[in-house]
């Protein structure tokens with residue numbers, strides 16, 4: 001048995017998520033057609049753990065060569081809040097220098113995590129650097145971050161499912177639920 005939530009609380013359904021991924025992939029495919037030279041590929045940098053489902057679904061709609069890499073970041077905020085103090089639990093393994101990087105995150109909230117990650121990656125001089133997120137909560141932003149692809153903007157609700165967790169629970173759910 002999964003730890004299912006009441007289906008009344010479905011905020012974004014599995015079908016809607018699929019649509020968001022297809023639309024995002026279409027934009028990304030279009031843009032990289034003009035960016036990638038022959039024999040070039042994109043290093044997709046996936047933020048663990050939350051973005052694993054999003055990234056797994058999205059990259060299978062991309063029509064150019066990719067390499068996958070993973071980072072895991074931790075921030076010292078308590079509970080549902082993140083903070084400005086972010087650190088790496090796991091850094092990239094593919095050297096970013098001179099590569100086309102596409103960072104994928106499942107949701108951008110305060111922006112602190114993404115800002116830290118982008119600063120770190122930029123410092124190693126990639127050939128290009130873009131960001132895609134399935135969801136964004138603009139009303140929660142504390143720091144400005146450049147985002148190239150956003151699946152959907154959402155209001156300030158705490159969301160779980162499709163990789164998003166509360167205390168590590170609910171990541172496996174196919175739909176996205178609002179907990180509050």
Ligand code: IMP
Nearest residue numbers: 082108109110111112113158159164165
């Ligand atoms: P930020 O640094 O505040 O932008 O936080 C980003 C990270 O916090 C996301 O990548 C998620 O892992 C987590 N997060 C933000 N909002 C939610 C939510 O509504 N549900 C679950 N996790 C969230």
Ligand code: MG
Nearest residue numbers: 047050105106
């Ligand atoms: Mg995340």
